[in-house]
Amino acid sequence: MNPVFLESTIGTSYDxxxxxxxxxxxxxxxxxxxxxxxxxxxxxxTLGHINIIKRSSKMVDKxxxxxxxxxxxxxxxSVEERVNMLKEVCKDIENVEIxxxxxxxxxxxxxxxxxxIIRGLRAISDFEYELQIAQTNSxxxxxxxxxxxxxxxxxxxxxxxxxxxxxxxxxxVDQLVPRYISGLLKExxxxxxxKNE
Ligand code: PNS
Numbered sequence: 001m002n003p004v005f006l007e008s009t010i011g012t013s014y015d016x017x018x019x020x021x022x023x024x025x026x027x028x029x030x031x032x033x034x035x036x037x038x039x040x041x042x043x044x045x046t047l048g049h050i051n052i053i054k055r056s057s058k059m060v061d062k063x064x065x066x067x068x069x070x071x072x073x074x075x076x077x078s079v080e081e082r083v084n085m086l087k088e089v090c091k092d093i094e095n096v097e098i099x100x101x102x103x104x105x106x107x108x109x110x111x112x113x114x115x116x117i118i119r120g121l122r123a124i125s126d127f128e129y130e131l132q133i134a135q136t137n138s139x140x141x142x143x144x145x146x147x148x149x150x151x152x153x154x155x156x157x158x159x160x161x162x163x164x165x166x167x168x169x170x171x172x173v174d175q176l177v178p179r180y181i182s183g184l185l186k187e188x189x190x191x192x193x194x195k196n197e
Pocket of ligand 1: 040136
């Protein structure tokens, strides 16, 4: 007998109750469950990222936000901090899970039984890089598709790098990130200043 599953990290919806058929999961309405992965560095998560998370989570049964643990980069926030901050700011969004991953994104998707990658597009300048990533992933695993969501216009200039640039000089980032994240940025930069004294 196939096990019945009930999965919900945050809240419960009927679509998150169903039958596990091994590779596939069928929800209570008999429809194959669709899981998408929204990958990124999220160092830190911005209001632009949250905009993409909210909109894409409505299109799938489950959205996994994959936080890249990249040992070649030296992020401001550790991967644990980035995962925790995403958990906090996404706690009210149903069907969203936050997980760290390392290595190839396509392997992470395989592990999660997903073949949909979500990415945000802010401006034409993003396109070349995003096209390269999408085509690389598709050549590594042709069953994977990348869906691009155009970021709402008020966030089109916004990036984690811009947030860090402003925050490190004491600028106000309350319009760029959730309050919780601006508090953490203040702590992080104050802490660094103290350390250098
Ligand atoms: O937020 P970012 O830094 O633009 O996200 C980049 C990310 C995480 C999507 C990309 O670097 C990635 O998927 N890295 C994992 C390694 C990998 O799979 N590389 C092949 C595709 S470029």
